[in-house]
Amino acid sequence: MNTATGSRKLTIARAMAEATAQEMRQDPTVFVMGEDVGPLGGVFGNTRGLYDEFGAERIRDTPISETAFIGAAVGAASDGMRPIVELMFVDFFGVCMDAIYNMMAKNTYFSGGKVKVPMVLMTSTGGGYSDGGQHSQCLYGTFAHLPGMKVVVPSNAYDAKGLMTAAIRDDNPVVFMYHKSLQGMGWLGTEKGATVATPEEPYTVEIGKAAVVKEGRDLTLVSLGAGVHHCLRAAKALGEEGVDVEVVDLRSLVPLDRETVRASVAKTGRLIVVDEDYHSYGVSGEIIASVAEHDPACLKAAPRRVAYPDIPIPFAPTMEQWALPNADKIVDAFHQMMTQ
Amino acid sequence: MQPTNDQRLWMYRQMVTSRHLEERIETLYMEGKTPVFNMAKGPIPGEMHLSNGQEPCAVGVCAHLNAEDIVVATHRPHHIAVAKGVDLNAMVAEIFGKATGLSGGRGGHMHLFDAAVNFSCSGIIGESLGPAAGAALSRKMQGKPGVAVAFLGEGAANQGVFHEALNLAAVWKLPVVFVIEDNAWGISVAKQASTAVPRNDVRASGYNMPGVHVADNDVEGVFAAAGTAIARARDGQGPTLIEIETSRLAGHFMGDGEDYRPEGEKAGLQSRDPIPRYRQQLLEAGLLDEAADTRLVGEAHERVEAAIRFAQESDFLPPEAALETVFV
Known part of the structure; x- marks a missing residue:
């Protein structure tokens, strides 16, 4: 840990954005697309600041068309890009699951390992703030049950940054599920324990290690x-x-x-x-x-x-x-x- | 846009190759499935969707494409794979589920992936559009040459993804062409019973892109429409929607009794089989004579026979290889 920054605390939202920015600076194939990821910086703050640095081409606001843009991420990932695509609420998987579990998760296998699909699907989970039954689910088991995609769920900013960096660098599709109450967005209530010391330099947390x-x-x-x-x-x-x-x-x-x-x-x-x-x-x-x-x-x-x-x-x-x-x-x- | 003589002969040769492949698969597929039809039996188990009659769609489009261009095809993919230049031996071996197949038998006939020529396909209606749009986005962002083509059936134009992907491609002005093979039937449901417009190309106007219709399964009509659309995409002018009136000369899948077809429809379609029609066109244009045709057909057949022998002589992977390549 960098001693100069060793005590710098980040929210998970900022940790995700920092990991994404650092990878985007050193890898031109990394880009972000999703609803409201651009000037707004993501409804849950995890792309904040990226639009100003990277512009509309690489921080790409999409139409409200999850089926099309997640399917497009599969096509772009298969063609040498490393898309990070946001499904704003995991609850919305119902409108686009085919692109996720029948294409994103299966194309590598169907190709005998010859077609890589290096993409990150980041999605918010969890309730506790009375958003009703279509904006509060976790659905961890739903995604983890289906083979072909890695699934990570950070509990704090240190892990969030390291897991995000690892997810972006992974040659497989990774579902990055972040809990809204941990994001550090004041309006969602904030779990203080999620905002922890987070090094500035890039690092990875190994996917698959508790x-x-x-x-x-x-x-x-x-x-x-x-x-x-x-x-x-x-x-x-x-x-x-x-x-x-x-x-x-x-x-x-x-x-x-x-x-x-x-x-x-x-x-x-x-x-x-x-x-x-x-x-x-x-x-x-x-x-x-x-x-x-x-x-x-x-x-x-x-x-x-x-x-x-x-x-x-x-x-x-x-x-x-x-x-x-x-x-x-x-x-x-x-x-x-x-x-x- | 007119094809050159070389392009004409190339298109004819690909159609003949694809048709012979389908006819041979048809025979081999039925091995072990008579007298009782059991889909799990024989050297080629599972569903089998033959492309007989739809060859003009494949060759008229792929005549304009290079290996670097991307094609995402449908559950009925063989004619398009042949025209895109997919390795025929590996493709047929995959259809047989063999170790030497494109993916060692993990995919099967609906899941053919050949990265060397940027070909893929998938088994669910409408799945080609998103990945094709994304591959087009990739080329645009990377500044790399290449366009993407999504093939789909007319039934897919009623899927949500059709409308989402056309809108996305138009908003982002992507180098992609959407090609509808309208064979008039979604399994047993006729197009007019499922689709609010007689022609899907008119739907392009809702997405601010050109919509082009090709009538009568016409090889050179497809060539012309696709040529314009692909040139437009290469030139950075964005997507095009093409609907081709084609014909499905086989059932939806093998084993389909086709009782839903009106009396006489099948015979009518067969009398308009695009391959003999195009052959006649080439004979009349003086591009072929009987001897040249015999030679061309013989060569195409031998290529298919060699691929089938290759597949038949190949081994299966050990079953536990099923556990490999979930992740890379």
Whole structure:
């Protein structure tokens, strides 16, 4: 870390923009396209300042035509460019998923590895601010389930910058899912823990490597994105009860770092997975299965999950906040685990 | 725009090659599928969409293209692949699913990728338009030569992506040409039952680009329309939409009983088969005589036979190779 800038803190939004700018300066094939990525700088701030430096040709506002411009990104990536394309809300995948999972994710395989599709699909996730059920979903499991695309979900600005740089340099398609509550946009509420010291010089965070963000002996909490911060708060609360909690930040869903999860649970014997995505058929089930099918004997108690109920996301704050994962629910889940 | 004599003979040769390939595939496809038709059986399993009758669309467009130009084709891709210069041996081996195929058998006949000549295709209606527009954007941004052509069927003009991609290409003035092969049928649904306009080329006006119609599956009509559109794209003047009235002389896929066709339609189409018509045109123009035609057809057939032998003699990859090339 550069000592002169070692304490410089960035929001995830600024970290994403800085990574993008640095890659664009040294690689003319990198460009950005999406809705409102130009003069506005992205609805969630992650392209702020890029238009002024690189202009309309490389920071390209698109029509509201996700099917066309994500399909176009596939064509451009296959022809030697490295597009970064934004799907403003992940919820909008419904209008353009064919371009994503049938072309972006499959063309390399269909070509026997001869056609590379080096593109980044960045998309916002998450709710908690009463934006209703079409602007608040996470859908991590939906994307991670479909083969052929890497999927990353940063929880803080350091990882966001390193993962973005790695994603841009990757020869495979990477879905970069950033949680709105971590972006550092005041109007969305801001998770302070996401704004962390971030080096100015370019660096990568390896895609496919989880991080143990807090070490502990008694319980493993596994999460991603905003959930990591709930886990850290829960770890603090449980620490006051004398419970030594380990927190694993997955950072990448594809490839999934099962080894780090298994090693942690082998040590603690207890596992709670925290996921703001829907409860069933998702990340939480996959993590528990990864442990259970490998070594069920390491578990001292049945694993638990604190995830979003299998319901569309309601508008009313009372209902939405009731449904979302939080630190209290994680603490409760641990208490229930210990009384069984 | 008139083709040169060399271009005329080139177009005829590609049509003959493509047709012979389809006729041979038709025979081979049915091996193991009689008396009971089971799509999973035989040396070529899966769906098979033959291009018989649509050859003029492929050759009239590709006559203007070089290897560096990009073509994205449809689920019915063989005639276009042949005309674009896709490696025939590797293409046929891919259709057989062999190790020597374009992608070692991971793609199959709807997913032919040959990066050497910038050819690809895909299995879902309307998927060609976005990638073609994007490849055109890539050339424009990189300042590299080359235009992109998206082939699509008339049914794809009712997909959302058709309208999104035409608008995008026009807004960004991309060097791309959209070529609709109008064979009048979306599987079993007739064009007039599915499409609000009799001709899709009129839809170009909604996207501020030229719309051109080619009647009667006319090889040189396609050549002329495509020549103008591609020259326009190369010159930086933006996209064009072309609709070609063509004919599907086979079913939607093999095994299609085609009961939906009106009585006599198929016979009428076959009597207007574009290949004998073009042959006659070339004979009358003095570009061919019977001996030259026999020689040309013989050479084309031998090329196809050699590709089929190559495919048949090739091995399959070990099954576990299925796990490779998900990522690079």
